[in-house]
Amino acid sequence: MEKKNLDWANIGFGYMTTSMRYVANYKDGAWDEGTLTTDATITLNECAGVLQYAQTCFEGLKAYTTEDGHIVTFRPDLNGSRMEDSARRLEMPVFPKERFVDAVCQVVKANAEWVPPYGSGATLYIRPYMFGSNPVIGVKPADEYQFRIFTTPVGPYFKGGAKPLTIKVSDFDRAAPQGTGHIKAGLNYAMSLHAIVTAHQEGYDENMYLDPATRTKVEETGGANFIFVTKDHKVVTPKSDSILPSITRRSLIYVAKEYLGLEVEEREVLFEEVKDFAECGLCGTAAVISPVGKIVDHGKEICLPSGMTEMGPVTKKLYDTLTGIQMGHIQAPEGWIRVIE
Ligand SMILES: *Cc1c(COP(=O)(O)O)cnc(C)c1O
Secondary structure, eight states: OOOOOOOGGGOOSOOOOOSOEEEEEEETTEEOOOEEESOOOOOOOTTBHHHHHOOEEEOOEEEEEOTTSOEEEEOHHHHHHHHHHHHHHTTOOOOOHHHHHHHHHHHHHHTGGGSOOTTSOOEEEEEEEEEEOSBOOSSSOOSOEEEEEEEEEEOOSSTTSOOOEEEEEOSSOSOOTTSSTTSOBHHHHHTTHHHHHHHHHTTOSEEEOBOTTTSOBBOBOSSOEEEEEOTTSOEEEEOOTTSOOOHHHHHHHHHHHHTTOOOEEEEOOBGGGGGGOSEEEEEETTTEEEEEEEEEETTEEEEOTTTTTSOOHHHHHHHHHHHHHHHTSSOOOTTSEEEOO
């Protein structure tokens, strides 16, 4: 199979139409068998539930080529079960996780020529999503839904090395205590746009959201979980019911304990403690870990000892081990790597 002739190292993070996408429709209480299609356009009624009341959720994962030439994805079963949770919370029908994984495999296989080659640093980003598709004007869940998956190639996240980020303690809230912060709903992102645009205008890379009830505890950023390292090399990660359960963060915790022999604490993290940490990183599928160099709280700067030029040593070890597992250089735990072809 010929690869597309793209400058893989320089494609950036944007949408590019690839050959095939997957579509399944839910109607009269059941999902149809689903199919691959070349049609990248969706035609919807003007009153579709998703357009009026934002009934939609999504997932994000990547396919990439390992050193021995296989196309693989990383723990897609966890994306499938997280999407089940998102659907339940939004009163949407569950698209079963087994079918989710099968659909991911089908669509990646159908777009194999778009999966970047090993060593390019680029990956094929996979975007599963679901939305209410029939007209809804009184506030209630839709009766009909579409589940779709498209793929788009994305360039290496860190071009020219991982430069530590400067983040701002936000005055905006991301997720209410009993709200939807723990599911991957489009609505969480809609309400974060003003906060991130504001932060960018002020020269920050990202927002740190605190718990809205007391504003004393660290939650997460708009799209990544926090991981901290103490001066004595303990890995600490915030625990809260309104944090999105990042698959990357859960994998890093396992790697920290089982591969690196580090002590890990999953617990509430007071903002007050942040100044005492040695390292800080943001974890998510896109970057695995982005190092944080500086956190600014209303003009008061917290400079992490790891500095503004490179990843801290423990963060780097976590990053190297997890990416080594993903690329097939390090033996993966059972079930983590799903080979597609
Ligand atoms: C998707 C997402 C993450 C990262 O999750 P991964 O499964 O690691 O990609 C973190 N926070 C939020 C709010 C997210 O939507």
